[in-house]
Amino acid sequence: MAVSSAPGKVYLFGEHAVVYGEPAVPCAIERRATVEVSARSDGRLRVDAGDLTLDGFTVEYGGDGAPDVDVPQSLVQAATGYVDGAVAQARDAADSPDVGFDVAIESAIPLGAGLGSSAAVAVAGIDAATRELGIELSTEELAKRAYRVEREVQSGEASRADTFCSAMGGAVRVEGDDCRRLDAPNLPFVIGYDGGAGDTGELVAGVRALREEYDFAADTVEAIGDLVRRGERALDEGDIAELGRLMDVNHGLLSALGVSSRSLDAMVWAAREAGAHGAKLTGAGGGGCIVALDESEASRTALGYTPGCVESFRAELDFEGVRRED
Ligand code: MEV
Numbered sequence: 001m002a003v004s005s006a007p008g009k010v011y012l013f014g015e016h017a018v019v020y021g022e023p024a025v026p027c028a029i030e031r032r033a034t035v036e037v038s039a040r041s042d043g044r045l046r047v048d049a050g051d052l053t054l055d056g057f058t059v060e061y062g063g064d065g066a067p068d069v070d071v072p073q074s075l076v077q078a079a080t081g082y083v084d085g086a087v088a089q090a091r092d093a094a095d096s097p098d099v100g101f102d103v104a105i106e107s108a109i110p111l112g113a114g115l116g117s118s119a120a121v122a123v124a125g126i127d128a129a130t131r132e133l134g135i136e137l138s139t140e141e142l143a144k145r146a147y148r149v150e151r152e153v154q155s156g157e158a159s160r161a162d163t164f165c166s167a168m169g170g171a172v173r174v175e176g177d178d179c180r181r182l183d184a185p186n187l188p189f190v191i192g193y194d195g196g197a198g199d200t201g202e203l204v205a206g207v208r209a210l211r212e213e214y215d216f217a218a219d220t221v222e223a224i225g226d227l228v229r230r231g232e233r234a235l236d237e238g239d240i241a242e243l244g245r246l247m248d249v250n251h252g253l254l255s256a257l258g259v260s261s262r263s264l265d266a267m268v269w270a271a272r273e274a275g276a277h278g279a280k281l282t283g284a285g286g287g288g289c290i291v292a293l294d295e296s297e298a299s300r301t302a303l304g305y306t307p308g309c310v311e312s313f314r315a316e317l318d319f320e321g322v323r324r325e326d
Pocket residue numbers: 014015016017018019114116157158159160161162200204283284
């Protein structure tokens with residue numbers, strides 16, 4: 001048996017625009033997905049994802065790929081797509097196409113909520129499954145293979161940002177294929193969660209359609225890239241007030257691209273009005289989480305009273321990426 005964990009993330013800046021080659025700065029947070037893997041000789045795959053959803057579920061399937069389950073298909077696809085992909089990557093890395101696995105996932109990262117749950121499951125899953133087969137992949141190789149999984153699940157449209165950040169930990173910068181760690185202070189993140197989820201594939205496709213139809217949308221994507229470059233300077237100088245101002249602008253630009261929602265906007269305004277340096281949605285949007293910068297407890301408390309917010313919590317930057325837990 002092998003057990004690995006990998007962190008979730010928030011986007012300080014740059015989601016969506018990063019899909020078109022603009023830079024982005026995601027930051028790993030101390031909320032992890034843990035994946036336990038045991039090889040089995042009958043070639044079957046059994047996935048126990050009891051902690052990924054409120055109801056929990058177990059799926060078991062063999063060579064025909066038809067899961068035997070009784071929960072909403074969209075949830076099954078979301079969770080098992082990443083597990084299937086991670087298993088395929090491990091079989092490929094170990095040159096063992098017929099090996100089966102028992103996989104159990106536990107996650108403190110809500111599914112589809114903008115905190116990188118799927119990337120964390122892919123990274124931890126590939127690490128645990130390859131180690132179970134006696135192979136140690138470098139962190140860079142894990143990030144590359146997890147990116148392939150994410151790209152496949154998102155129908156060919158994904159950046160390397162989520163998977164690289166989850167594999168490496170800390171604050172990272174991703175621009176196309178150029179991925180690296182950044183020096184960053186421990187930022188005072190506050191997260192608000194509306195209990196919902198967005199469909200990343202659909203949201204990414206929506207931004208693509210808008211960008212193809214309207215020049216202003218293409219300009220908006222470029223403007224996000226400019227903003228990220230300014231944000232990197234602020235991060236380098238440890239200028240929290242400027243980081244907050246730029247997060248506010250980034251949220252406005254994401255709203256213009258159609259990926260915010262009423263509850264995300266409500267949580268962003270609640271955090272700002274409580275004195276946060278800035279606040280924005282994080283991840284694909286459509287529902288899920290916002291991230292604010294606030295050293296005090298004020299915005300976390302205000303979010304607790306905001307209609308539509310089901311949970312608010314402080315999240316520390318996690319400087320550690322994928323890690324062995326066995
Ligand atoms: C989703 O967490 C982030 C997006 O930029 C998509 C991606 O980068 O693959 C919306």
